[in-house]
Amino acid sequence: MQVFYTSPWVPAEWIRAHGLEACGIWFAPVPRPFALLAGDCAFACRTSRVAELESDSAFVFTTHCDQLRRQFDSLALSISHRAFLFNLPATWQTPVAKRIFLAELERLGRFLVGIGGHEPTAEALASQMGEHSGVRKALLHSASSLPAQTLAEAIARFYTEGRADLGQQSGDTACPTNGLVPIALAGGPLSRADWGLFEAVQTAGARVVLNATEPGERNLWESASVPSVVSSKDALLDALADDYLAHCVDVFQRPNRRLYAWLGERLAFRGARGIILWVYSACDLWRAEAQTLREATHLPVLQLEADEAASGWTRIRGRLEAFVESLRHLAGPPAP
Numbered sequence: 331m332q333v334f335y336t337s338p339w340v341p342a343e344w345i346r347a348h349g350l351e352a353c354g355i356w357f358a359p360v361p362r363p364f365a366l367l368a369g370d371c372a373f374a375c376r377t378s379r380v381a382e383l384e385s386d387s388a389f390v391f392t393t394h395c396d397q398l399r400r401q402f403d404s405l406a407l408s409i410s411h412r413a414f415l416f417n418l419p420a421t422w423q424t425p426v427a428k429r430i431f432l433a434e435l436e437r438l439g440r441f442l443v444g445i446g447g448h449e450p451t452a453e454a455l456a457s458q459m460g461e462h463s464g465v466r467k468a469l470l471h472s473a474s475s476l477p478a479q480t481l482a483e484a485i486a487r488f489y490t491e492g493r494a495d496l497g498q499q500s501g502d503t504a505c506p507t508n509g510l511v512p513i514a515l516a517g518g519p520l521s522r523a524d525w526g527l528f529e530a531v532q533t534a535g536a537r538v539v540l541n542a543t544e545p546g547e548r549n550l551w552e553s554a555s556v557p558s559v560v561s562s563k564d565a566l567l568d569a570l571a572d573d574y575l576a577h578c579v580d581v582f583q584r585p586n587r588r589l590y591a592w593l594g595e596r597l598a599f600r601g602a603r604g605i606i607l608w609v610y611s612a613c614d615l616w617r618a619e620a621q622t623l624r625e626a627t628h629l630p631v632l633q634l635e636a637d638e639a640a641s642g643w644t645r646i647r648g649r650l651e652a653f654v655e656s657l658r659h660l661a662g663p664p665a666p
C-alpha cells in the first residue's frame with residue numbers, strides 16, 4: 331500500500347521499514363480543478379481531494395498547521411481507516427517535544443501495521459535509516475552544484491522512492507550563474523506541478539541558488555551518526571527522533587529562530603541577491619513571515635501567490651521580470 335505523508339518531518343524511513351511505500355504528497359497525482367471556499371488553503375484542500383480519490387492509499391496528515399488539521403477532521407468519517415493525524419511538536423528543544431515525537435512514531439507504527447504493514451525489525455529500520463541518511467547527505471552535498479530543477483527532481487525521487495541516483499551530477503563546485511541574478515526561493519509547498527517556477531525565474535534573467543521551499547534544501551541534512559544494526563529497535567527509534575528534531579527547520583516551530591539562522595547562513599554563502607517567497611494565499615504561517623524575512627535578511631523579497639500558478643504563469647512571469655530588473659539596478663551587474 332502507498333502511504334502519502336504531508337510533511338517532510340514525518341520520517342519516511344519509519345513508513346518504509348513497515349514494508350509500505352512512502353510518497354511525499356507534493357508528488358501525488360494532481361486532481362482536476364475544484365472549487366475552494368474563501369479562506370481555504372489550496373494545498374491543504376488538494377491534499378484532502380487526493381485522499382478522497384486515491385482510495386487504495388493511506389494518508390498521514392500533520393498538525394503543523396490548522397488548515398491540514400481541519401482537512402483531516404473533515405475526512406475523519408469518510409476515510410478514517412486510512413488516515414492518520416501526526417502530532418508534530420511546534421517546540422523542538424525540550425524533552426517533552428522528544429517524548430511527543432517518539433509517542434507519535436509509535437502510534438504511527440500501530441496505524442501502519444493496522445493497514446497492512448508488518449512490524450519492523452531492528453535490521454529493517456537500521457537499513458532504511460542508513461539509506462535515507464546516505465541519500466540526504468548526497469543531496470545536501472550536491473545542492474549548490476545542481477541546477478534548481480535537477481535538484482528538485484532528485485529530491486522528488488528521494489521523497490517518492492527513497493533514492494536519488496545523482497550519478498555524475500553530484501559535486502561540490504558551485505553552478506556558475508552565467509550572468510543570471512542569483513536568487514533564493516523560500517516558503518511553503520512547491521509541488522511537481524509548480525516546477526514551471528524554475529523556468530519562469532530563468533526566463534526573467536535569474537537563477538535559483540537556494541531552494542528553501544517544501545520539500546527543498548531545508549529538509550536535507552547530514553546525520554550525526556550512522557545507525558548500527560546491532561542496536562535495538564527502541565534505540566534506533568530514539569535515534570530517529572533525535573535526528574529529526576535536531577534538524578527540523580520550519581516556519582511552524584516556536585520560536586522559529588532556527589529557520590532564520592539556517593537561511594542567513596545559506597543566503598550569504600550562495601550570494602543570493604533577493605528572495606522569492608512562495609506562499610499559498612490562505613497560508614497564515616508563511617504570509618506572517620514576509621516582513622520578518624525582509625528585516626532579518628536585509629534582502630528584497632517578492633511574495634508570489636502559489637495559487638496563481640494553477641491558472642497560468644503569465645502574471646507571475648511579469649512580476650518576476652520586474653523584480654529581477656529591480657535587483658539588477660540595486661546591485662549593479664552580476665558576477666560572471
Ligand code: SF4
Nearest residue numbers: 371374395397518613
Ligand atoms: S501551505 Fe500553509 S496553510 Fe497550506 S498546508 Fe502548508 S502550512 Fe498549511
